[in-house]
Amino acid sequence: QVQLVESGGGLVQAGGSLRLSCLTSGRSFGSYGMGWFRQAPGKEREFVASISGNGFATYYADSVKGRFTISRDNAKNTMYLQMNSLKPEDAAVYYCARRPVPTLATMPHEYNYWGQGTQVTVSS
Numbered sequence: 001q002v003q004l005v006e007s008g009g010g011l012v013q014a015g016g017s018l019r020l021s022c023l024t025s026g027r028s029f030g031s032y033g034m035g036w037f038r039q040a041p042g043k044e045r046e047f048v049a050s051i052s053g054n055g056f057a058t059y060y061a062d063s064v065k066g067r068f069t070i071s072r073d074n075a076k077n078t079m080y081l082q083m084n085s086l087k088p089e090d091a092a093v094y095y096c097a098r099r100p101v102p103t104l105a106t107m108p109h110e111y112n113y114w115g116q117g118t119q120v121t122v123s124s
Helices: none
Strands: 004-007 010-013 018-024 032-040 045-053 059-062 068-073 080-083 094-096 118-123
Touching: 004 094, 018 032, 018 094, 018 118, 032 068, 032 080, 045 068, 045 080, 059 068, 068 094
Parallel strands: 010 118
Antiparallel strands: 004 018, 018 080, 032 045, 032 094, 045 059, 068 080, 094 118
16 A cells, blocks of 8 residues: 655745655655645645656646745655745645656646645744
8 A cells, every 4th residue: 555644844934945745655656756735724625746757847836836846756755845935825734646657747636645734834
């Protein structure tokens, strides 16, 4: 069974930074595209960023482009999300997810494994 465990969430002031990590169990981590999503109270889960299996391709939601950076270390089975210049509207539970193929994607149904989420709170 594949498990994804997020860490690195917390409380930060607006303008601050956080780095989220997603440790994934299982083999051949580099064979799978990965993504970050977030969900705020009362809102639907929304796409944040995605990265291809080899890490060469990335894609971002317009709302985070230029502020967030997705990356991965396939030797450590870990994906990251560096979040800079955080805004109150970035506050949400952040989830990492894994695809069954190496390409990146933006829709939740294109991912088949999910973590439990980590809370990010941004104070104004």
